[in-house]
Amino acid sequence: MKKIFSYVKIYKKSAVLALILMGLELSVELIQPIIMSIIIDEGIVGQDFQTIIIWLSVLIGLTLLAFAAGIVSSFFAADVSQSVGHDLRRDLFSRVQDFSAVQMQKLTASSLLTRITGDVTQVQAFLFMFLRIMLRAPLFIIGGIIMAFTVHVQLATILVIIVPVLLLIVFWILTEGIKLFRRVQVRLDHLNSIIRENLLGIRLVKAYNRNNHEQLRFNKVNNHLMDDNKKALQLMELTMPIVMLGMNISLVLLLWFGFMEINIGSAQAGEVVAIINYATRIMASFGVFGFLLMNFSRGKASATRISEVLESKPSQVIPKTDSSIANIEGHINFENITFSYSNMKRAALKDISVQINAGETVGILGETGSGKTTFLQLIPGLYKAKSGNLSIDNKPIKEWGRAIRDFVTLVPQEGFLFSGTIKENIAWGNEKAQFDDIVRAAKDANIHSYIMTLPDQYETRVGQRGVNLSGGQKQRLSIARALLANPTVLLLDDSTSALDANTEQRVLESIKSKSCTTVVVAQKISSVMDADKILVFDKGCIVASGNHQELIGNSPLYQKIYQSQMKEDGLS
Numbered sequence: 400m401k402k403i404f405s406y407v408k409i410y411k412k413s414a415v416l417a418l419i420l421m422g423l424e425l426s427v428e429l430i431q432p433i434i435m436s437i438i439i440d441e442g443i444v445g446q447d448f449q450t451i452i453i454w455l456s457v458l459i460g461l462t463l464l465a466f467a468a469g470i471v472s473s474f475f476a477a478d479v480s481q482s483v484g485h486d487l488r489r490d491l492f493s494r495v496q497d498f499s500a501v502q503m504q505k506l507t508a509s510s511l512l513t514r515i516t517g518d519v520t521q522v523q524a525f526l527f528m529f530l531r532i533m534l535r536a537p538l539f540i541i542g543g544i545i546m547a548f549t550v551h552v553q554l555a556t557i558l559v560i561i562v563p564v565l566l567l568i569v570f571w572i573l574t575e576g577i578k579l580f581r582r583v584q585v586r587l588d589h590l591n592s593i594i595r596e597n598l599l600g601i602r603l604v605k606a607y608n609r610n611n612h613e614q615l616r617f618n619k620v621n622n623h624l625m626d627d628n629k630k631a632l633q634l635m636e637l638t639m640p641i642v643m644l645g646m647n648i649s650l651v652l653l654l655w656f657g658f659m660e661i662n663i664g665s666a667q668a669g670e671v672v673a674i675i676n677y678a679t680r681i682m683a684s685f686g687v688f689g690f691l692l693m694n695f696s697r698g699k700a701s702a703t704r705i706s707e708v709l710e711s712k713p714s715q716v717i718p719k720t721d722s723s724i725a726n727i728e729g730h731i732n733f734e735n736i737t738f739s740y741s742n743m744k745r746a747a748l749k750d751i752s753v754q755i756n757a758g759e760t761v762g763i764l765g766e767t768g769s770g771k772t773t774f775l776q777l778i779p780g781l782y783k784a785k786s787g788n789l790s791i792d793n794k795p796i797k798e799w800g801r802a803i804r805d806f807v808t809l810v811p812q813e814g815f816l817f818s819g820t821i822k823e824n825i826a827w828g829n830e831k832a833q834f835d836d837i838v839r840a841a842k843d844a845n846i847h848s849y850i851m852t853l854p855d856q857y858e859t860r861v862g863q864r865g866v867n868l869s870g871g872q873k874q875r876l877s878i879a880r881a882l883l884a885n886p887t888v889l890l891l892d893d894s895t896s897a898l899d900a901n902t903e904q905r906v907l908e909s910i911k912s913k914s915c916t917t918v919v920v921a922q923k924i925s926s927v928m929d930a931d932k933i934l935v936f937d938k939g940c941i942v943a944s945g946n947h948q949e950l951i952g953n954s955p956l957y958q959k960i961y962q963s964q965m966k967e968d969g970l971s
């Protein structure tokens with residue numbers, strides 16, 4: 400909550416005005432029972448018509464004032480809550496941009512999505528409530544008791560006995576509610592991740608006819624969410640009957656003792672009515688407590704989850720881009736690099752030492768899980784090695800920081816597209832690029848002629864994640880995007896796997912003509928046969944390296960892969 404209130408400070412003028420106006424509304428509400436007691440005792444019982452007219456006019460005037468104050472206070476409260484929500488979303492999004500791959504893996508995309516959307520909305524609702532009614536209810540309880548004492552001390556004492564008991568019960572409900580709503584939020588995260596996976600993989604689900612399985616998986620989590628939500632709401636709903644009980648007890652006591660006080664002449668009917676009025680309004684304030692507590696508990700749980708993201712520091716302190724570096728040569732040196740993922744005991748890379756010279760094309764082969772992707776991801780500093788030295792142009796990767804990503808471009812296996820046009824998707828790699836540059840990159844990636852067949856050519860919109868394009872087309876668009884960035888080091892992580900042999904060859908040839916340092920992870924030897932150097936990975940180690948001819952001559956593993964692939968292609 401502390402973190403959230405630091406955001407409210409920016410809008411303190413509006414927040415203070417909302418609170419002052421709310422205070423005005425509250426004061427009117429506190430004065431009303433006293434005015435009513437005067438009207439009853441002096442006007443009705445004393446049969447003084449003029450007193451009735453005067454005090455009724457005062458009552459109407461004050462009510463109109465409270466009405467206007469309430470409306471303006473709501474405007475300010477809405478301004479504060481919406482502005483804070485806007486700022487929180489902005490800062491959360493920006494913080495996520497700085498997260499390392501490890502942090503992303505820990506917090507998960509779906510949880511971050513819930514935090515940036517649902518949790519912020521919850522905090523917004525809480526802030527609005529806080530400024531409008533959350534403070535008003537406890538203030539009215541305190542103010543109401545004080546005012547009751549100014550009317551009649553003995554009768555007001557009854558309220559002092561009942562109110563603390565109710566407060567204790569409400570406090571207990573509050574602490575339990577916070578725990579329950581935190582659990583609800585975790586369930587909601589889980590539900591979101593299932594929905595997200597399902598929507599993204601809908602074609603796979605249909606192809607495997609797993610609709611029922613997915614429905615059951617969803618139902619299970621949905622049921623858990625409903626159960627926890629029910630528990631939380633049931634707890635909150637407890638407040639109402641408890642408050643009603645408190646109210647009825649205090650009414651009975653007030654009527655009984657009020658009657659006694661009137662009988663002995665130490666109280667007037669109007670005073671008893673005023674005290675009963677305060678009692679019912681105090682209990683009504685307790686009544687909205689259930690609703691307020693629910694908002695408070697949810698708001699607090701959401702605020703904690705938001706603060707968790709805002710307060711998590713980037714795991715690597717990496718300098719931002721350095722505009723003083725115009726270009727690099729692209730020389731990469733791995734020296735005894737060992738790396739393991741935080742959640743894995745086994746090292747994904749073991750004692751890797753290899754030099755990649757500037758402008759060289761290096762192919763990487765190896766079984767699935769042998770560490771090829773991990774090797775690539777260390778180069779732009781997406782992960783940090785546990786031991787060893789990794790340098791680019793003789794400068795350690797940690798000193799490069801994020802600046803290295805201006806020169807190193809990684810193309811993942813799955814061509815990811817943003818919603819927008821084809822042109823925007825390619826230009827994403829280099830916003831300054833002119834249309835001619837975009838077309839050239841598309842030609843180099845062998846996708847230009849396909850784009851020209853589309854209804855709006857480069858202006859054709861691709862859906863979210865490019866659902867209307869084939870895997871190979873998405874891969875080629877991703878390559879075009881990478882080429883447009885003019886990288887000095889280009890890393891292709893199996894990113895031509897969906898292309899047929901001829902198209903793949905053409906794409907690789909045009910990449911080779913760029914003379915940047917290129918590291919190509921591939922499944923097929925044919926994809927890397929022409930590389931200056933081929934590294935063969937096995938269980939996180941480089942077990943052979945050399946060019947195709949050298950490896951054919953001296954690496955039994957390479958020979959085995961070569962022969963099996965040639966057989967598959969029907970070439971042997």
Ligand SMILES: Nc1ncnc2c1ncn2[C@@H]1O[C@H](COP(=O)(O)OP(=O)(O)OP(=O)(O)O)[C@@H](O)[C@H]1O
Binds near residue numbers: 747765766771772774
């Ligand atoms: N994010 C991750 N968290 C934990 N372990 C991981 C992660 N990514 C990969 N691994 C593990 O690290 C090892 C190397 O994985 P990597 O993805 O580098 O292999 P790969 O050779 O690229 O495989 P493939 O050819 O299937 O893409 C594997 O055992 C894998 O299970």
